[in-house]
Amino acid sequence: MNLEIDIEDPWPSGEWEDLAETAARALAQVAPELNNPRLCVSLIFTSDEEIHTLNREWRQRDKPTNVLSFPMLDREDLLELAPEGPPELLGDIALAHETCAREAAEKGVPLGHHAAHLIVHGLLHLAGHDHEISPADADAMEALETKALALMGIADPYGDRE
Numbered sequence: 001m002n003l004e005i006d007i008e009d010p011w012p013s014g015e016w017e018d019l020a021e022t023a024a025r026a027l028a029q030v031a032p033e034l035n036n037p038r039l040c041v042s043l044i045f046t047s048d049e050e051i052h053t054l055n056r057e058w059r060q061r062d063k064p065t066n067v068l069s070f071p072m073l074d075r076e077d078l079l080e081l082a083p084e085g086p087p088e089l090l091g092d093i094a095l096a097h098e099t100c101a102r103e104a105a106e107k108g109v110p111l112g113h114h115a116a117h118l119i120v121h122g123l124l125h126l127a128g129h130d131h132e133i134s135p136a137d138a139d140a141m142e143a144l145e146t147k148a149l150a151l152m153g154i155a156d157p158y159g160d161r162e
Helices: 016-030 048-059 075-080 097-108 110-125 136-151
Strands: 002-009 039-046 066-069 088-096
Touching: 002 016, 016 097, 016 110, 016 136, 039 048, 039 110, 048 066, 048 088, 048 097, 066 110, 088 097, 088 110, 097 110, 110 136
Parallel strands: 002 039, 039 088
Antiparallel strands: 066 088
16 A cells, blocks of 8 residues: 655654554554555645544534545455556545644543554545444454554553453
8 A cells, every 4th residue: 555645734743654654554464455555545644624624524524523534445346456457546534633632642642653543543444444333343443453553562542452
């Protein structure tokens, strides 16, 4: 999977590109459908103001949120995508700095760990996973997130799991 990354204010300078690449590689180990060289994802680190606008326009929710995902492929198409051929846009992800920073502080975790979790979460949404369908779907998605984050040395964001 190839990431096209854009970092806007107010995200502080840092290793956001490396973090995103590491998160994508870790996730591809636990969600092999994402380990396809044809896949492209656009990832923007942006502001609450921009996320608020996107959330209002595309989801009819008039508030900022931590992460938004905009899938471009159906899950069935993703699963059938051959590794050879032209690039395919899996979708777009946007992370809101102020909300991410506030949530990280509330959880007592580094911003980078929380951002990695949200990148993994967003990528799973692009791959057709949805935690809002049923408790079983939520558990399955959370398990994939936890496994990918563990590969990065990041603790389970949902609490202790065996």
